[in-house]
Each structure stands twice: as structure tokens, then as C-alpha cells.
Amino acid sequence: MDKFKEECGVFGVTCADNAAYVAYQGTYALQHRGQESAGISTLSQGVMYSHKNMGLVSQVFKDFDFNLLPGTVAISHNRYSTTGTSNISNAQPLCMETKQGIMSIAHNGNIINASLLRDILQKKGAIFQTSSDSEVIVHLLSMSKHMNFNKALKEALMKLQGAFSIVTLYENKLIAARDPYGFRPFVLGKMPNGGFCVASETCAFDLIGAEYLRDIAPGEIITISGKKLHSAYLPKAPHYAKCIFEYIYFSRPDSIIFGEKCDKVRREMGRQLAREDDLQDADIVISVPDSSNTAALGYAEESTFKFEIGLIRNHYVGRTFIKPKQEDRELSVRLKFNPVKGVIRGKKIVLIEDSIVRGTTLKGLIKFMRQYGAREIHVRVASPVVKNSCFFGIDLSNKKELIGAKKSVKQIAKHIGADSLKYLTLKGMLDIAPGSHKNYCTGCFDSKYPIAAPKKYSKNRLTNKLNITSSPIS
Numbered sequence: 001m002d003k004f005k006e007e008c009g010v011f012g013v014t015c016a017d018n019a020a021y022v023a024y025q026g027t028y029a030l031q032h033r034g035q036e037s038a039g040i041s042t043l044s045q046g047v048m049y050s051h052k053n054m055g056l057v058s059q060v061f062k063d064f065d066f067n068l069l070p071g072t073v074a075i076s077h078n079r080y081s082t083t084g085t086s087n088i089s090n091a092q093p094l095c096m097e098t099k100q101g102i103m104s105i106a107h108n109g110n111i112i113n114a115s116l117l118r119d120i121l122q123k124k125g126a127i128f129q130t131s132s133d134s135e136v137i138v139h140l141l142s143m144s145k146h147m148n149f150n151k152a153l154k155e156a157l158m159k160l161q162g163a164f165s166i167v168t169l170y171e172n173k174l175i176a177a178r179d180p181y182g183f184r185p186f187v188l189g190k191m192p193n194g195g196f197c198v199a200s201e202t203c204a205f206d207l208i209g210a211e212y213l214r215d216i217a218p219g220e221i222i223t224i225s226g227k228k229l230h231s232a233y234l235p236k237a238p239h240y241a242k243c244i245f246e247y248i249y250f251s252r253p254d255s256i257i258f259g260e261k262c263d264k265v266r267r268e269m270g271r272q273l274a275r276e277d278d279l280q281d282a283d284i285v286i287s288v289p290d291s292s293n294t295a296a297l298g299y300a301e302e303s304t305f306k307f308e309i310g311l312i313r314n315h316y317v318g319r320t321f322i323k324p325k326q327e328d329r330e331l332s333v334r335l336k337f338n339p340v341k342g343v344i345r346g347k348k349i350v351l352i353e354d355s356i357v358r359g360t361t362l363k364g365l366i367k368f369m370r371q372y373g374a375r376e377i378h379v380r381v382a383s384p385v386v387k388n389s390c391f392f393g394i395d396l397s398n399k400k401e402l403i404g405a406k407k408s409v410k411q412i413a414k415h416i417g418a419d420s421l422k423y424l425t426l427k428g429m430l431d432i433a434p435g436s437h438k439n440y441c442t443g444c445f446d447s448k449y450p451i452a453a454p455k456k457y458s459k460n461r462l463t464n465k466l467n468i469t470s471s472p473i474s
Helices: 019-029 114-123 134-142 149-157 203-208 245-250 262-276 293-303 326-336 360-371 409-416 426-432
Strands: 008-013 037-044 047-054 074-079 094-098 101-108 165-170 173-178 187-190 196-199 211-215 220-225 228-233 284-287 311-313 337-339 348-353 376-381 420-423
Touching (some): 008 203, 019 203, 037 165, 074 101, 149 165, 149 220, 196 203, 262 293, 348 360
Antiparallel strands (some): 008 196, 037 047, 173 220, 187 196, 187 211
């Protein structure tokens, strides 16, 4: 689908004899959150070990000897470049030696005042090796007057504006911190041996056999030393601002997100979409796989229209939003999806999509679904119209990319070639989301951002002229 790029995935574990391999497994489960680079850091007897490279987790660690990453505590990261360029210099975790000592850090989110902080730090003599906003955190920490690492980290985090879920290694301790608004999911788990683990999503715990304990609270800084855990807190935000798109698209359906099962919420959004619809009859309901599958099941259950598998996805083709040119994206649609001819031929179809960004994918899908005999195609979207940029971890800083910002629903329907098009209402979506409406960020739908958006913002606002490469992955 022509979706947003996800942000990143972070993971950390303590008291594991094979900590690096456990971190590899946890990051593997979070692969959907970032496919540009991957890395792991461990700490053993005062020495920091790290391995990272461009590519998928399976590529970066193909035939890798995990004995080269000794230690019982590890952090890991996979990345999409929501800020900074896509090269090895920006791969994480970042390993640094500060006045407080050696450390490694991995970050998920977007710091919206990173450019301003970077300018201030450079004037004070800071030398940056990356164009990632994550490095800003390290320099803030290093320039703190505090020699105590935890105090310096808290002071640094209090200067940040935006979204962050952070894992840090320091003195054989794992430290995890979440921004006060709680933009991104961040969870705490317990290993079978009594150690702890943290991750962007609970699906990482399932793979390693860990028990999900709870969410890391917004503004919480957890320090884990061995099997002991201590919490401190940043000043509270006026309210939470959990990203509603985690339920719609980003997170895996088998994860517990913001305290609720993602599959349950996603299915209910499909049900609500059907309740708001006035379509009287249809032969079948099909989804645009895979992220729309659960919503499509909910729509079919509520509408009583029959659910069918009408599109087959090729999982070995890269995501379409990575393709920079329009013609490349259209080719990717044909490579990635193929209609099941016997299912769609002659049918009046309800096609369920979780969201529409550019409309490229749907336009291509509808075109060749008609070529294969679909009689009518009525598109139903299990989220409101995306009209605005995001500044808190989604790679969508250019409003010009959004079809919903330029065209009416009727015009979008005509552009993609649908017989009709309807979206889930904002109220309907929020009524389904667990908890209070005010505790979600819905800025991409209604421009109501929890933090004032910067006037000038670009994904590549942090730039340098470093072009660091590594050996190719076999």
C-alpha cells in the first residue's frame, strides 16, 4: 500500500545469558516498524559491543556469530528514516563515550525541536557524526552539569519536544524512557528467569517467551539493574497524545497497544465503518492485505456481506512507498498484489482499506480488478480522511503528498476509479478507541496537534555532509 513509513522499533533485555540473540529475536518481531537498518549493542565488563548495518534484521545478522556481542544486557533497533538520511551513519544503536561514561542509545519517535537544539549544541562545540535527531539526546546528556548518568539523562529528556521511546545501555544497566505525551507504544515485560525486557510492541515478548507486565507510563524513566527495577518520572504533559494510527495501521494486530488488543480495536473500527455505511447490498467484502484484513472482517461481520480473499499479496516485494517515482510505484502495485479472478469476476465488491495516503495503490488495484471482471468496486476506508502532516514519528512531512488534502471524497473516488468511497468518521473512530478522546493524537485528520507544529519542517531538516558506507550484505 502507499502508506506512511513507520517509525522505528526498539527493544531491550536484561539478565539474559545470550542477550544479543534475544535482542535479535525481539527486533525480528518488530521488523514491520522499520526496514532500512538494524543493530544490536551489548555491554560486558566495561566494554561496549555493537553490530549494525543497512537492511532487514535477517540480512544484517545473516550467519552472524552472536558470541561477538557478549553480555547479559542488550538493546536493539530497526529503523526507517523519519529524520536524517538513509545511510549507515544513522543506523542505531548509537554508541558514544561521554563524560559520564560509555553508553549506547536507540530511539523511536521524532524530536520536533531537534534542529534548534542541534544548532545550540554546535555553537557550544558539539561535533555531530549523524543527521539523526537521536544524536541530539547524546550531546545534551554529555553537556549536562551532572556526572550522574540518570540525572543527566532526565535533564536532557526534559529539553525535548515531541515523541520518544528510548532504550539506553549504561554500566550494565538498561534504561527505558517514554515521552510525557505517550505518542508511541512502549511496554515492559518479564523474562522467564526473572530479568526484564522492554519493546515497542508486545509481539516481541511473544517470540522470546516473556510475560507482558504493563505499558511504560508516559513520562516514565525505568532503570533496570539486574532483576531490580526503579522508576522516575518527567513532568506531566497536559494530557496524553497516543497515536491513533498505531491501531489503524502501524502495529501488528497480535500486539497489545496502549493497554488494549490491537486486533480487537481494528475489528471494531471495521464494524463501526459498516454501521455508518448506507450500502444496501454487495456480493463480497475483500481487504487490501495485510493491514486491512482485520477491519474487513469486522465490516463483513457487521454488514453480513460475505468476506472473501480476493487479493493475494506477494510478501517478497518491498513496500510501495519506498519507490520514489510514480511509474515505479505502479509497477510495485502489480508486483505486490494479484486478484483472485474467480472470486472477483462479475461481483459487486466492498473493498476495505485502512487508510489512503496518495491513492496510487488503490488506483492501480481497482484498475486491474476491473480488468479481471469486477462489476462494481465500492471502497470503504476504516479511518478518516488523512489531510495533514505528522511531526511525531511518521514519515509524512509534506502535505502535498496527501490526496485527502487536495481533493474531496467525491474527487478521490473518481481519481482512484471507485464506484463509491466512504471513510470512517472521526467521531466513530474515537468512539471505538479505548479511553478518553482527548488522549489521542489525531492531528493528521483534524490538524489538532498536542504540541504546536513547527512552521518549517522537513524530514531531512537535520543534515550533514557525511556519507558513510559499509560493506554490502550478502
